Amino acid sequence: MVNRKDLNPDASPQAAFGARLRSSREAHRWTQEGLSERMGVSSGHISGVETTRKTPSLHFAKAADSAFGLLGTDATFERQWHEMQHGSLLEGYPEYVGYQNRAAEIRLFETGVIPGLLQTREYASVLADAAVQRGDVTPEQATERVNVQIEQQATLARTPPPLIFAVLDESCIRNPIGGAEVMDRQLSRLLEFAGQASTFLQIAPYSMAERKPFRRLVYLLTMPDRSLMSYVESQTQGHLDRELSSVLPLVRNYHQLQIGAASQADSIAMIEDLRKGTLR
Known part of the structure; x- marks a missing residue:
């Protein structure tokens, strides 16, 4: 394969996500274009996530779970995304959400x-913005956190x-x-x-x-x-x-x-x- 970039899953959580995405795709014998059709995202975006040039979103992780048949399991890309976003501070939380x-x-x-x-979006956003000001998360991560929190309220x-x-x-x-x-x-x-x-x-x-x-x-x-x-x-x-x-x-x-x-x-x-x- 021409211009195939070697992946090191130990380099970072994002690299681990990308390496897993590629290995899962190849285990199914799908090209990036084939996975693109199943996920509803561009093949270029899939390539970017696999090689860490692009950061996966929550929507991307859920689409991958749907494509690979992982919804409702304990080994979802969504869980890995949460772990990548929140790190050790919220270790166990993604798994908790699945059970919740x-x-x-x-x-x-x-x-x-x-x-x-029970939070309103406005209240959740204030807390997320404060985390950005402290340097705990990036603005993008803060937005994702709020969206995840509001999505969880569908439980109700x-x-x-x-x-x-x-x-x-x-x-x-x-x-x-x-x-x-x-x-x-x-x-x-x-x-x-x-x-x-x-x-x-x-x-x-x-x-x-x-x-x-x-x-x-x-x-x-x-x-x-x-x-x-x-x-x-x-x-x-x-x-x-x-x-x-x-x-x-x-x-x-x-x-x-x-x-x-x-x-x-x-x-x-x-x-x-x-x-x-x-x-x-």
């Missing part, structure tokens, strides 16, 4: 910021929808992300969420103090077969866990959290008072 999209029940706890499933619209339990630390609704107008629209979004038939919202008030079992993000999934898994994040990495010995204590603590948190009615009242400026 099939879960029967989703339990969320957050502190400081509204969980991604499934038929039948999953049961979603969200307990938010009081700091989530008081932290003025993006200023008053952004927060007002975000709080309105929380009220809409609480009004759905398959969703439950509670605020864990500051007064819970030491009785609050979690000090960081905790997500819990119950799958259709009733198996359980957890996803937690520290400042430097995320971890998906399916071992019952470590997941069950988190489930028990989550139930204790729900018992101590404000009821949904009282939580809604807190949010409405905060929007009016009457909550102290």
Whole structure:
């Protein structure tokens, strides 16, 4: 083959993505033009991704999964794309998202910021822009992150929808992300969420103090077969866990959290008072 560029998958995450794309294509005995027809992107773009001259997008990764029959598996190009975008900070998160999209029940706890499933695009964009300013991500990566986050919210619209339990630390609704107008629209979004038939919202008030079992993000999934898994994040990495010995204590603590948190009615009242400026 003329002008065939050797690929080194160890050179970078992008190079690993490109090398895998080429090896998968060649395993199917497809030319770049043949894959182009199956993915709906130009053969030149495929060549660019394989040789790292072009950076794959989320749309590109999903199109590759469709072409290679990887949708719904644990070895998708989409998962590799997420890992390439977010690195070790969100290790395990792409896999978590795959399970979240099939879960029967989703339990969320957050502190400081509204969980991604409940964020408005404006709120998510403010957080992404801040990551750009810190130098954590590029503007392109920030845009992709927001798009991914909003796409994940399709989980809420499934038929039948999953049961979603969200307990938010009081700091989530008081932290003025993006200023008053952004927060007002975000709080309105929380009220809409609480009004759905398959969703439950509670605020864990500051007064819970030491009785609050979690000090960081905790997500819990119950799958259709009733198996359980957890996803937690520290400042430097995320971890998906399916071992019952470590997941069950988190489930028990989550139930204790729900018992101590404000009821949904009282939580809604807190949010409405905060929007009016009457909550102290």
